Amino acid sequence: MDNRFTDIIQLIKQSRANAIRAVNAELINLYWNIGEHVSIKLEKSEWGDSVVTELAKHIQQNEPDIKGFSDKNIWRMKQFYETYKDFPKLSPLVRELSWTHNMLIFSRCKTFDEREFYLKLVKQENYSKRELDRQISASLFERTMIGNTKLSPVLREFNRDLTNNFRDSYVFEFLSLTEPHSENELQSGLVRQMKNFILELGKDFLFIGQEYKLQVTAIFLLTFFFIIVDYNVWLF
Template sequence: MERITNYSESIKALKSAILSSRYKAATLVNKELLLLYFTVGKFISEKTKKEKWGAKVIDNLSTDLQTELPGLRGFSATGIKRMRFFFESWEEYFLTKPSIKGQSSIIDIEEIAFRPTLLDQIQNTDNESFKIRPTLLNQIENHFFKLSFSHHIELIQATETLEEKIYYIKKTATEFWSLATLKYQLKNKSFSNSGSLPNNFLKTISNEEIRNKTLLSFKDEYLLDFINIEDNDEQDERVLESGIVQNIKKFLMSLGTDFAFISNQYRLIVEDEEYFLDLLFFNRRLQCLVVFELKTGKFKPEYLGKMNFYLSALDEYVKQSHEQPSIGIILCKEKKNKIVEFSFRDFNKAMGVSTYKTSTTLPKAFKGLIPDAETFKKLMD
């Protein structure tokens, strides 16, 4: 009897919380919605631990809430479990007041704030370690509430560390990532790849602020899963280029929101001789032209000499007076960082070397378990 009474009170408590938060499916502002979901998640989490609520109880809870509040959205059994997941994923990082006052039939929707101890744990969302200052705390909270519940669930499921979560929260909020864009950036491992490519920016870019922005604008590896290249011969560089141009929107998503596409095979004329740049972009954040040269094989030191020449010509003939010097990226299939490091030493133009992987790249765990492309070809013959 007591168990039934507690359950009935729980229904009343949740109904009251939903109504008191002015819940209307199409009109509730995002912050209020997140606070409601966080509070409901806390309530369900506590009930699960204290009263051993299982999946069946949550299923019944969802059905009964629909009966009490016809037309209610977001409170399916799966939705309620996600609310619990949302709360439990952030529980240790937030301060909350007791949500239940005196009796279980009242749930108080409380404001939540990052714990003060977070100041000593968090890292800069641009991957540079530092102890965050209290003045930045509100900024992080503002970013947090700009994300939809679906965004939060997606990034919680795909990240492990707090630093990763904060990085994606900030990027999503400031660059207005859609849910599809966030999924793509998570799949592309934007956090771990950002700012880690071999480069000569320290020597070639004197302004520290611009240098840091430049470093964070490029990745060590790009995911080009919309392209299928079977062989690593030179003719496939045009295939790679064609695949990128045909899917330029997806490639821009991989690069980031600050890039604007100018042209492929961009024509330069130096002393009556023609030269063609594979891909030319403009980066709004860096205010400079960016060249991507595509290579389907391993990185070779001679690639940098050609890129240095291209950048000099761009700065002389194309760059506007108010723009920063051009930057070049060699995008290749493979690289050895020590070879890249030695190759950079005598060049004065800002360059970096990144790699790409495509949908034909087999995860290490599966290598040797199924035949490779060459073996398949032989079997077909």
């Protein structure tokens, strides 16, 4: 690639990303406003529940080019608005996430703190829908809060962000282990998953065995050590 044009390519990519964010924010604003309108109409008894179905049919019949406004989705917009209307602190956050991410969070999280936790987490870690769903199912919020309580109140007050860097719990639900399980069962489960992963990579990769002795040089060991150290630093 010609390095002379790197800056221009970067400007194009940045502008494209900014445009996508702007479109997403406008879409979330639209869903918020629709949810607010429907909520107020129902609260004042100006509309009955059946009117939402009539609205969805009206859009489908008279505006066929407008997609995504079924009665089910309109009810979700109402739920979205009612979930956050009393929490202006979260309003800027929801506009930075996609509608899919927002639906997962407001429909599955029960408290303000939990919703705020996942909103910030998705923004920081750029989670996909699948990863967000997995983290919620694995009770990441609850486990993080439990881990934070093990620190002294003085330390938690000293740096609130510091508490989330100390975690001593891990989720291995993908191993399908029974509870409780032994260390050997955990090891076997991890090795089994690694084996399946390596074999799925194709014929260019080989799984020799669970415990196989290798004769390596000191240079290899030193390099491997630095890789592990760097990986651990990245984890924290």
